[in-house]
Amino acid sequence: MSLEQAPLPLGPSSWAIDAGPDPLAARQGLIGAPLARRDGPAKVTGEARYASEVRLDGMLYGALAFSTIPRGRIVAMDTSSAERAAGVALVMTHHNAPRLHSTVELGTAERAAAADELPVMQDDRIRWNGQPIAIVLAESQEQADHAASLIDATYQPEPAITRFDQARADARPPALYQGDPLRQTIGDPWTALAESPHTVDAVYTTPRHHHNAIEPHAVTLAWDGDELTVHDCPQAVTHLAWSLAQVFGIRQDQVHISAPYVGGGFGGKMLWQHQILAAAAARLSGRPVRVVLSREGVYRVVGGRTSTEQRVAIGAEDDGTFTSLVHTGVVATSRHNNVPEPFIKPARCLYATRNATFEVKRADLDMLANTFMRAPGEAVGTFALESAVDELADRMGVDPIELRLCNEPAVDPSSGKPFSARHLIEAYRAGAERFGWEARSPRPRARRDGEWLIGLGCATATYPYNRFPGGAARITINRNGDATVEVAAHEMGMGTGTVQSQVAAERLGLPVEKIIFVLGDSSLPGVVLAGGSQQTAAIGGAITAAHRELVGELLKLINCDSPLAGLHPDEVGTIPGGLGRLDDPSRSESYTAILAAAGVDTISAEATAPEGMEQLEWSMHSYGAQFCEVRVSVITGEIRVSRFLGSFDCGRIINARTAASQLRGGIVMGLGLALMEETQVDGRSGRIMNPSLADYHVPAHADVPDIEVMWTDIPDPHTPLGAHGVGEIGITGTAAAVANAVYNAIGVRVRDPPITPDKLLRHSPGR
Amino acid sequence: MVVNGRPVRLPEDPRVSLLDLLREHLGLTGTKKGCAQGACGACTVLVDGARILSCLALAVQYSGRSVLTIEGLAEDGQMGPVQRAFVDHDGFQCGYCTPGQICSAIGMATEIERGAPSHVTADLTGTVEASAAEIRERMSGNLCRCGAHNGIIAAIQAACGAGP
Ligand code: FES
Numbered sequence: 065m066s067l068e069q070a071p072l073p074l075g076p077s078s079w080a081i082d083a084g085p086d087p088l089a090a091r092q093g094l095i096g097a098p099l100a101r102r103d104g105p106a107k108v109t110g111e112a113r114y115a116s117e118v119r120l121d122g123m124l125y126g127a128l129a130f131s132t133i134p135r136g137r138i139v140a141m142d143t144s145s146a147e148r149a150a151g152v153a154l155v156m157t158h159h160n161a162p163r164l165h166s167t168v169e170l171g172t173a174e175r176a177a178a179a180d181e182l183p184v185m186q187d188d189r190i191r192w193n194g195q196p197i198a199i200v201l202a203e204s205q206e207q208a209d210h211a212a213s214l215i216d217a218t219y220q221p222e223p224a225i226t227r228f229d230q231a232r233a234d235a236r237p238p239a240l241y242q243g244d245p246l247r248q249t250i251g252d253p254w255t256a257l258a259e260s261p262h263t264v265d266a267v268y269t270t271p272r273h274h275h276n277a278i279e280p281h282a283v284t285l286a287w288d289g290d291e292l293t294v295h296d297c298p299q300a301v302t303h304l305a306w307s308l309a310q311v312f313g314i315r316q317d318q319v320h321i322s323a324p325y326v327g328g329g330f331g332g333k334m335l336w337q338h339q340i341l342a343a344a345a346a347r348l349s350g351r352p353v354r355v356v357l358s359r360e361g362v363y364r365v366v367g368g369r370t371s372t373e374q375r376v377a378i379g380a381e382d383d384g385t386f387t388s389l390v391h392t393g394v395v396a397t398s399r400h401n402n403v404p405e406p407f408i409k410p411a412r413c414l415y416a417t418r419n420a421t422f423e424v425k426r427a428d429l430d431m432l433a434n435t436f437m438r439a440p441g442e443a444v445g446t447f448a449l450e451s452a453v454d455e456l457a458d459r460m461g462v463d464p465i466e467l468r469l470c471n472e473p474a475v476d477p478s479s480g481k482p483f484s485a486r487h488l489i490e491a492y493r494a495g496a497e498r499f500g501w502e503a504r505s506p507r508p509r510a511r512r513d514g515e516w517l518i519g520l521g522c523a524t525a526t527y528p529y530n531r532f533p534g535g536a537a538r539i540t541i542n543r544n545g546d547a548t549v550e551v552a553a554h555e556m557g558m559g560t561g562t563v564q565s566q567v568a569a570e571r572l573g574l575p576v577e578k579i580i581f582v583l584g585d586s587s588l589p590g591v592v593l594a595g596g597s598q599q600t601a602a603i604g605g606a607i608t609a610a611h612r613e614l615v616g617e618l619l620k621l622i623n624c625d626s627p628l629a630g631l632h633p634d635e636v637g638t639i640p641g642g643l644g645r646l647d648d649p650s651r652s653e654s655y656t657a658i659l660a661a662a663g664v665d666t667i668s669a670e671a672t673a674p675e676g677m678e679q680l681e682w683s684m685h686s687y688g689a690q691f692c693e694v695r696v697s698v699i700t701g702e703i704r705v706s707r708f709l710g711s712f713d714c715g716r717i718i719n720a721r722t723a724a725s726q727l728r729g730g731i732v733m734g735l736g737l738a739l740m741e742e743t744q745v746d747g748r749s750g751r752i753m754n755p756s757l758a759d760y761h762v763p764a765h766a767d768v769p770d771i772e773v774m775w776t777d778i779p780d781p782h783t784p785l786g787a788h789g790v791g792e793i794g795i796t797g798t799a800a801a802v803a804n805a806v807y808n809a810i811g812v813r814v815r816d817p818p819i820t821p822d823k824l825l826r827h828s829p830g831r
Numbered sequence: 832m833v834v835n836g837r838p839v840r841l842p843e844d845p846r847v848s849l850l851d852l853l854r855e856h857l858g859l860t861g862t863k864k865g866c867a868q869g870a871c872g873a874c875t876v877l878v879d880g881a882r883i884l885s886c887l888a889l890a891v892q893y894s895g896r897s898v899l900t901i902e903g904l905a906e907d908g909q910m911g912p913v914q915r916a917f918v919d920h921d922g923f924q925c926g927y928c929t930p931g932q933i934c935s936a937i938g939m940a941t942e943i944e945r946g947a948p949s950h951v952t953a954d955l956t957g958t959v960e961a962s963a964a965e966i967r968e969r970m971s972g973n974l975c976r977c978g979a980h981n982g983i984i985a986a987i988q989a990a991c992g993a994g995p
């Protein structure tokens with residue numbers, strides 16, 4: 065913060081309709097600065113300690129054995145060889161597991177973190193292929209792995225639904241999903257569609273996906289009486305503490321979760337059976353336990369994004385305006401949970417239309433619970449919707465950007481709410497110019513370089529702004545003018561600690577070096593899920609609230625001869641190193657002077673952010689325009705993404721460097737969705753067939769071109785810092801941009817990603 | 832075996848991989864385990880200067896060899912040039928693939944210096960340029976799920992000039 069700037073008023077005390085914009089949103093200085101990650105040196109030197117790297121005295125290593133049938137009963141289990149194997153301390157099965165309380169499914173209680181509410185090793189029932197049936201504890205990992213391989217189970221199988229086409233026949237509406245029935249009809253979409261001069265009506269499918277964080281799920285834990293200390297890698301430390309406490313019948317404050325570093329999450333690092341089994345086995349054995357899932361174990365125990373079958377139909381007038389929009393379909397779910405991939409979310413906010421219908425149905429399989437994965441709903445929903453818009457543009461012979469922009473809604477088309485901030489047109493115009501969109505030929509197969517056909521495609525990205533209840537922070541300032549900010553938040557690669565140090569520094573008027581940001585521990589304030597791209601706003605709102613509280617405490621401390629005496633928090637603002645009167649900045653006091661005069665060493669304040677009322681008033685989303693250039697070999701069908709650009713509208717960017725990496729990271733995962741990612745399931749047995757990084761392909765260096773990202777940087781006037789989270793929007797629209805570019809290159813429309821060479825060659829008209 | 836310049840004892844259990852020797856026996860947890868199947872590259876270390884996947888190596892095979900891990904790259908507490916370049920170019924997010932990427936990059940640089948060709952090398956007889964395409968090809972065994980690929984390549988390009 066520079067000296068010339070006027071004092072920065074406090075942030076709003078609420079985010080409801082009459083609240084003004086956050087004064088910080090308009091600040092230059094640290095907000096937006098491309099600071100290097102503060103934890104960078106720890107990560108590049110190997111000093112950063114992840115969950116599987118904490119060593120506890122007397123620790124045992126765990127290994128899991130998995131069921132090989134999808135449904136039925138365990139009728140016999142021979143664990144004798146495993147028990148006799150060298151180094152084995154415990155074999156736990158449903159016969160000797162301690163009795164546990166049920167888990168609580170994520171979304172059904174404020175702090176719930178489990179994917180389902182199935183009993184964990186409490187009975188002889190098998191509910192999915194790959195369910196843990198035993199855990200072995202041994203002195204070394206090698207001994208535990210070997211012993212687990214000796215466990216022999218005999219099953220009585222029962223009929224199971226393991227194919228989507230079987231389950232689909234009984235597809236049904238889901239229970240409310242985050243309060244939403246996932247179905248809505250506006251006007252008369254079917255008549256409007258039938259009467260439209262231009263239509264597209266197609267079915268798109270997307271397969272299952274897995275998060276595949278490079279750090280496998282790992283937990284190192286120990287009991288001390290009824291106190292449980294857990295070194296884990298979750299996206300929700302407080303949720304996890306509460307959830308484990310429920311299972312073991314203890315208080316939340318008896319569970320201590322420590323997770324300073326998380327090696328990637330993407331939605332997958334919540335509460336799954338391995339943590340519960342590790343804690344139960346530790347209790348039984350009386351020793352600390354480490355369980356690190358093998359890569360196969362991650363696929364067996366941790367659910368991923370489920371498959372979808374989506375129909376998109378659009379009707380349009382000659383001038384391109386949409387008369388009807390249909391987005392319906394069926395997603396695979398398990399019998400035991402309620403995460404119906406909400407693929408209709410983009411269609412509900414992107415296009416103006418008087419007639420529309422949106423519906424998600426679920427088809428239940430006997431499989432592991434599916435779960436949230438980066439941009440649940442939007443990642444695959446934009447694939448279908450934005451492919452269909454491109455198909456319509458192609459049929460009508462109009463530019464796909466112009467077709468989109470002539471359907472920009474004035475208000476949210478499904479809720480009728482005003483948009484808090486929507487600058488998609490600006491994002492498209494800027495992106496198209498930068499990318500060189502005008503060089504695109506609307507005709508497929510028009511550009512060629514030897515064996516390579518070259519195509520350009522674009523698609524819209526969108527992801528909601530979220531700020532869940534529970535964001536809280538504690539700020540402590542000491543007599544040296546150093547501030548410690550504590551939040552039960554998470555660093556999984558987003559740069560949370562760096563970004564929020566910038567926010568706190570600017571809020572407090574301190575250099576960023578004076579800020580210590582502490583996160584990743586359940587003993588800290590707040591219930592802050594690292595999900596829904598909400599951390600930036602949730603922590604930003606929490607710091608705003610705690611800062612307001614802190615300023616109040618500081619004003620109480622000062623004595624009557626202070627230039628700030630008698631002032632209300634809203635009459636002062638932040639100046640470098642302290643507070644100044646808003647109406648007369650020359651009258652000010654530094655934090656150190658206030659503390660010294662009062663004779664105290666530190667001052668501390670904690671507060672919870674006000675409820676996310678802004679989300680009730682406005683339709684709040686981030687947007688983006690994704691541009692892709694591909695080269696497709698007419699001989700092999702090989703697809704190379706040669707250029708990619710994402711132009712985003714996601715509020716004020718707090719750190720240009722880490723935000724760019726977040727956006728690029730999302731785009732890279734979108735390239736995987738487009739071109740290679742697929743969790744393959746054997747339809748006969750419901751068993752995942754490619755549970756490894758050799759067989760489940762994710763983008764490698766050679767698959768990733770230089771990705772350019774840019775943003776409008778227009779603050780949202782209704783959010784803390786004017787910011788939106790940027791962790792998920794990058795994956796949205798990306799796969800459609802690739803598919804649209806592939807169509808532009810070779811004239812083949814692939815509606816069932818991954819777009820692999822065989823699918824192109826099968827339909828290609830030849831060389 | 833020597834690890835980061837210090838002699839170490841080989842494990843008694845012949846099943847112990849070099850990776851587990853480092854992480855579980857020696858407490859050198861900077862080297863990461865992403866798959867234990869040779870598919871992700873997180874466990875890359877340098878053995879006598881060459882990059883290998885330590886999860887696919889049995890520790891006992893490396894008797895008498897010199898192993899360098901991420902912990903051995905910093906000198907006097909100062910980050911080495913490749914490490915610094917990764918910080919400068921934001922060549923990571925969660926940091927879990929990072930030690931493997933860095934060790935792999937150092938091993939790769941010596942392969943390029945030696946003139947070892949890759950799939951994308953046009954001229955198999957000439958010298959090899961450390962172009963972005965060469966680096967991408969040669970680093971493809973090191974997966975990054977956070978999508979830090981651009982930063983990683985930029986960091987390696989910047990550091991390659993300065994040598995490992
Ligand atoms: S851990 Fe060795 S390659 Fe993945």
Ligand code: FES
Pocket residue numbers: 278327328557922923924925926927928929974975976977978979
């Ligand atoms: S930085 Fe997270 S996997 Fe590469």
